[in-house]
Amino acid sequence: METRELRYFVAVAEESHFGRAAERLGIAQPALSRAVQKMERRLGTPLFVRSGRTVSLTAAGTVLLDEGRHALAAVAAADRRTRRAAPDGRPGLALVAKAGVSVELLAKLLDAYAAEPDAAEVEVILAGLEPGEPERMLRDGRADVALLVADGHVLGGLDHEDIATEGRMVVLPAGHPLAARATMTVDELPALPRPCWPEDGLEVRDGTQLLQLIALGRAFSVLPESSRPALPAGVVAVPLAGASPVVTRIAWPSHSRSLAVAALVRVATRL
Amino acid sequence: METRELRYFVAVAEESHFGRAAERLGIAQPALSRAVQKMERRLGTPLFVRSGRTVSLTAAGTVLLDEGRHALAAVAAADRRTRRAAPDGRPGLALVAKAGVSVELLAKLLDAYAAEPDAAEVEVILAGLEPGEPERMLRDGRADVALLVADGHVLGGLDHEDIATEGRMVVLPAGHPLAARATMTVDELPALPRPCWPEDGLEVRDGTQLLQLIALGRAFSVLPESSRPALPAGVVAVPLAGASPVVTRIAWPSHSRSLAVAALVRVATRL
DNA sequence: TACACTTACGATTGACGTAAGCATC
């Protein structure tokens, strides 16, 4: 099975339509039809049910869609990581930081790693808000290591190590009645007005907007303690007792044998 | 990057020789040379250092060998699992049992699973002695689940669940001075004569030979308690105190979304 | 000089696009 065929199959499966898939792939529709037929002949089983003018996956097709995506991700990873290992001046390590991780922690990690002997150049990628995006990037080779906030989600195929634990704090307008409190408990939270966002992390782009809203008395929020230096004037942070701690962890593909990744992980666990 | 190219590259990398690799691939040597050159051109980096009459990997080549093998395994897995999902009478689930797991436990698992509603047909594969072979079979799709004995080795990319724990016993010739003991400790083991094999598991084919050797007074062994029913006349088993327990676990690819695998794992954890 | 990778060239295979066919809604 060639990767080109897998790409063709996945396109048809995702579109449930040969015509649209062909357009997406930039080829004519008959070529796509033939390619899928060839796969079905070689696999000895139909992948699609063509009933009338609808196309749907068979059981075998469902399996191939799942496994094929993983295979394509693995091929893409091989390509990207090979290019990254090219011996010119480009970065040798791609680190993806999920939105919500402490910028201070990231900076500390990068500094500590850069001080190591034989440290590779590190390209830092900031992931968007989509859940699972850093994991996807590790799998398809766009990144080699990820810095993320533990959210109970299982990381299939990835190894990880917790590197920092911190408390949470409530961020309030400076004039709020509770702003003078030395500490608050989670039981007191429901009494506060909406919106309460974000629960688990601070999204970089809109984070400042949120803080402005708080300063204006239009919102409050719960953030990790490490966000305290980033707070503007007009807001107050009160430590929150009884809340689950925010755990930052470093993750990497469990099959990784990169020395650079190993060194970065070692540095991270010793921060 | 096409899988054909990856296969070509891996062959050359493994042989360190274009000629032998071409022979192994069943193609002429110049075709192989051209294919690798094409990959190097597209990746923008050399993969091999051709110095005189020796061929060796560059740093980028080393990365591609590692990642490429994973990608090829993923493609092979996609192929095999799709064929296995074909809707005819073939088995829907391939279980690999590592040498050393209790046959009784395996039988109990298969019986319990077969009693489940919508149970798939299970093809049982007995793996050889090579360490890591069941893991490889899970990765390249020859198997969907594995039954193995925990050996401290990390299972990269695999999820697992412990399903049985048992003690160990010392197997001695019936006439041995220690055969009458009700129990032994690990401290007493070094006093016994060689060979002491196997440490962690009973290999099926040669296991009977080992037991015959013990009956003849030429050896002894340490086996899991579950092997007791398989002992022939002429040997005696003495429980071993203080030894690390034998843990049998079930493992599967962490990205598996197969309902059949999930059902089998659920049954296994409830044994 | 022999071994081993590369370049050159002609042949074959296979993938593609256009056009016609055929079934379903």
Added chain:
DNA sequence: GATGCTTACGTCAATCGTAAGTGTA
């Protein structure tokens, strides 16, 4: 009758094998 997958056919690109070339031990 229109939509949409399939079959037919001619074209083009890619891969392959044989043969000649080049460079090192």
